[in-house]
Amino acid sequence: MGKGRIKVDFEYVSEGHPLQTYLRWNRLPHKWCPGCGIGIVLSCYLRALKELNIDLNKVVTVSGIGCTGRLASYVNTDGAHVLHGRAIPFAMGVKIAKPHLKVVVISGDGDLLGIGLNHLIHAARRNVELTVIEVNNMVYAMTGGQLAPTTPRGVYTTTTPKGNVERPINIIKILGSIKIPYLARWCVTHPRLLINSIKKALRKEGFSFIEVISPCVEVFGRHIGIRDPVEFYLKLKEKIVIKNTSPENAELDWNGKIICGEFLDLELGKGYVSMITSDRRLKP
Amino acid sequence: MEAFITANIAIAEAAINVRLDVFAGYPITPVSDIMEYLALKLPQYGGRVIQVEDEIAAINLIIGASWAGAKAMTATSGPGFSLMAEGLGLAVMTETPIVIAYIMRAGPSTGIATMYGQADIMQTKWSSHGQYEIITLAPWSAQEAYDLTIKAFKLAEEYRVPVIVLGDAALAHIREKVRLRDEPTIIERKKPELDANEIKPFKADESLIPPMPCFGEGYRVFVESLCHDESGFYTTDPEVYEKLVKRLNDKIRVHSNKIFEAKTYSMQDAKQAILAYGSLARICYTIVRRLRAKGYKIGFIRPTTLWPISREKLLKLIGDVKSLIVVEGNYGQLVREIERLTDNTKVKFVYWLKPYLPTPQELYTHMMNLGINFEG
Numbered sequence: 001m002g003k004g005r006i007k008v009d010f011e012y013v014s015e016g017h018p019l020q021t022y023l024r025w026n027r028l029p030h031k032w033c034p035g036c037g038i039g040i041v042l043s044c045y046l047r048a049l050k051e052l053n054i055d056l057n058k059v060v061t062v063s064g065i066g067c068t069g070r071l072a073s074y075v076n077t078d079g080a081h082v083l084h085g086r087a088i089p090f091a092m093g094v095k096i097a098k099p100h101l102k103v104v105v106i107s108g109d110g111d112l113l114g115i116g117l118n119h120l121i122h123a124a125r126r127n128v129e130l131t132v133i134e135v136n137n138m139v140y141a142m143t144g145g146q147l148a149p150t151t152p153r154g155v156y157t158t159t160t161p162k163g164n165v166e167r168p169i170n171i172i173k174i175l176g177s178i179k180i181p182y183l184a185r186w187c188v189t190h191p192r193l194l195i196n197s198i199k200k201a202l203r204k205e206g207f208s209f210i211e212v213i214s215p216c217v218e219v220f221g222r223h224i225g226i227r228d229p230v231e232f233y234l235k236l237k238e239k240i241v242i243k244n245t246s247p248e249n250a251e252l253d254w255n256g257k258i259i260c261g262e263f264l265d266l267e268l269g270k271g272y273v274s275m276i277t278s279d280r281r282l283k284p
Numbered sequence: 285m286e287a288f289i290t291a292n293i294a295i296a297e298a299a300i301n302v303r304l305d306v307f308a309g310y311p312i313t314p315v316s317d318i319m320e321y322l323a324l325k326l327p328q329y330g331g332r333v334i335q336v337e338d339e340i341a342a343i344n345l346i347i348g349a350s351w352a353g354a355k356a357m358t359a360t361s362g363p364g365f366s367l368m369a370e371g372l373g374l375a376v377m378t379e380t381p382i383v384i385a386y387i388m389r390a391g392p393s394t395g396i397a398t399m400y401g402q403a404d405i406m407q408t409k410w411s412s413h414g415q416y417e418i419i420t421l422a423p424w425s426a427q428e429a430y431d432l433t434i435k436a437f438k439l440a441e442e443y444r445v446p447v448i449v450l451g452d453a454a455l456a457h458i459r460e461k462v463r464l465r466d467e468p469t470i471i472e473r474k475k476p477e478l479d480a481n482e483i484k485p486f487k488a489d490e491s492l493i494p495p496m497p498c499f500g501e502g503y504r505v506f507v508e509s510l511c512h513d514e515s516g517f518y519t520t521d522p523e524v525y526e527k528l529v530k531r532l533n534d535k536i537r538v539h540s541n542k543i544f545e546a547k548t549y550s551m552q553d554a555k556q557a558i559l560a561y562g563s564l565a566r567i568c569y570t571i572v573r574r575l576r577a578k579g580y581k582i583g584f585i586r587p588t589t590l591w592p593i594s595r596e597k598l599l600k601l602i603g604d605v606k607s608l609i610v611v612e613g614n615y616g617q618l619v620r621e622i623e624r625l626t627d628n629t630k631v632k633f634v635y636w637l638k639p640y641l642p643t644p645q646e647l648y649t650h651m652m653n654l655g656i657n658f659e660g
Contacts, residue, residue, distance in 0.1 A: 024506075027517060056504070057500065057501075057502045057504070058500065060352075060499050060500070062348075065509075072506070073506060073508070073517060073518065076504060077504060078499040078503065078505055078506075079505075079506050079507070080348070080351065080378075080506070080507035080508075081506070081507070081508050081509055081510065081518070082344065082347075082348075082374060082507070082509050083344065083374050083509055086340065086341075086344040086371070086374075088341075089308075089336065089340070089341040089342075089344035089345040089348065090344045090345065090347060090348035091348060092336075092341075092345050092348065093306060093308070093344070093345035093346055093347060093348025093350070093351075093352065093354075093356065094348040094349065094351065094352040094499055096306055096332050096334065096345070096349055096354075097305060097306055097348070097349040097350075097352035097353060097354035097356070098352040098353065098354075098499060098500045100500070101352070101500045118337055118338065118341075119337065119341055122336070122337040122341070276332055277332065
């Protein structure tokens with residue numbers, strides 16, 4: 001607990017709160033900085049669970065390491081905070097052992113697109129029945145502002161003092177090349193659309209993936225010279241273009257437009273776990 | 285039922301006997317046949333076999349499966365185990381029962397994939413960062429590979445710890461008669477009382493081992509790789525950290541007398557003894573028997589548990605032999621632990637570094653060349 005932090009009686013606040021039974025109130029206050037967007041993602045996820053009226057005893061929330069990695073510990077479901085990059089294999093193990101559970105991975109861009117990208121691509125390729133929500137703040141924030149695989153070109157980070165020369169990953173285009181049942185990108189500036197999208201993803205039979213653009217005012221904001229959360233959110237709103245297009249048109253250009261929307265919404269039939277737990281032999 | 289099978293297949297049969305639920309693995313010589321055999325047979329018993337993208341995925345997948353209540357296992361060799369090191373630490377920290385069949389081959393690095401080595405004894409104990417204790421078992425025959433794999437599943441659940449069944453490339457494909465159990469071995473998990481207000485998945489009684497809840501049963505359990513309190517939530521409290529790490533180690537250390545096992549031969553009047561384990565112990569055993577037949581007062585000690593070793597039990601086994609000859613298929617690993625635990629002036633070491641299993645004559649000559657004297 002930092003000095004000067006306002007003491008809040010969370011037990012009192014939780015009374016009658018719309019997400020009363022969805023949060024682990026004794027874990028609050030959360031660790032995220034002022035202006036951070038991850039709290040909005042958490043809220044959208046919990047609201048999606050609530051609106052779908054899913055039994056919380058049948059949900060497992062898994063996070064990796066990083067700022068978003070802390071998310072799972074605030075969710076009042078079974079959950080895990082596992083190794084850096086390994087949330088997906090852990091979640092797969094859960095799903096295979098208990099296929100009736102709804103298994104959700106929520107983690108950051110460094111965790112899922114950096115150290116854990118291999119697992120993400122293979123889970124998508126296998127069409128494992130997981131919902132993966134990747135929160136993209138374009139920087140390694142928890143470790144203090146180093147280069148992420150999503151950092152825009154030219155941006156200063158603590159490990160690229162002369163500016164980033166690498167091209168950032170556009171995960172929608174990568175996963176778009178693999179037919180997955182559901183693929184979308186949203187931004188925390190549009191929470192209602194994100195809730196609807198998470199609800200859709202949770203109802204999908206196979207692998208579903210949502211990227212959420214989220215402002216990191218404290219670290220990324222410092223790198224790009226925006227220190228005011230409101231200014232950052234307004235800047236994001238300027239860049240967001242909502243367009244349900246094909247994945248190859250889902251541009252993510254920090255200096256131009258960020259295309260948000262649903263890019264894949266397919267019915268692929270039975271997913272991986274359902275197939276391996278069935279005793280029927282596949283025809284070649 | 286009796287079967288004429290290799291040690292690798294015996295390990296797979298043991299997994300079937302305990303009704304393994306989830307096996308995840310990545311192909312690697314000399315262990316791939318475990319996954320191949322299980323892929324064919326395990327589904328008939330309701331288990332699932334998943335070939336994943338790498339060994340990192342394999343170990344993390346089985347940890348997740350174990351938390352969902354499954355008996356979970358992987359099998360690998362040196363390079364794969366190196367990749368699993370971090371996951372091993374996760375299993376230790378989250379006290380997750382998993383079993384790893386580890387078939388050593390000649391290293392370091394890619395080494396000689398198809399050939400013999402015993403050089404990963406320390407790796408099974410020390411590969412992941414942080415201070416921890418785990419259990420490593422070392423069979424010397426196909427029958428023992430079967431029996432110790434079943435035992436590994438029991439120990440993993442009993443102590444909530446990863447258990448390694450450590451074989452080697454020579455043992456893996458030894459084909460011999462194995463007596464298989466006709467009835468399945470049922471290993472139950474000790475679960476806490478289901479009271480949603482007070483679930484403390486990391487609160488232990490005096491046994492130091494907490495009962496383990498599972499996902500999907502209403503516990504709302506949280507599995508934390510960070511330092512956690514008894515409820516499972518992150519804390520940086522130095523007292524909590526010390527208590528946790530101490531317990532993770534002590535739950536194995538205080539039970540080491542119970543866990544550690546060894547077989548002996550003709551130790552009653554022995555003045556000298558050979559200590560060896562795994563497939564190389566078979567060669568040493570032949571040497572001991574031949575020397576005995578010639579009237580030498582020599583005995584034989586073969587630990588089937590390599591980690592943890594109980595000093596009390598080990599000293600009792602050694603008795604008052606004048607010299608203890610440790611023979612290993614490496615350049616000195618377990619011998620360091622034996623020296624530490626015993627009167628090290630008695631300990632002599634014989635390395636075997638050729639990547640194949642020697643004949644008794646070849647090993648005997650090698651011992652002579654190293655200046656080992658056998659006294660009549």
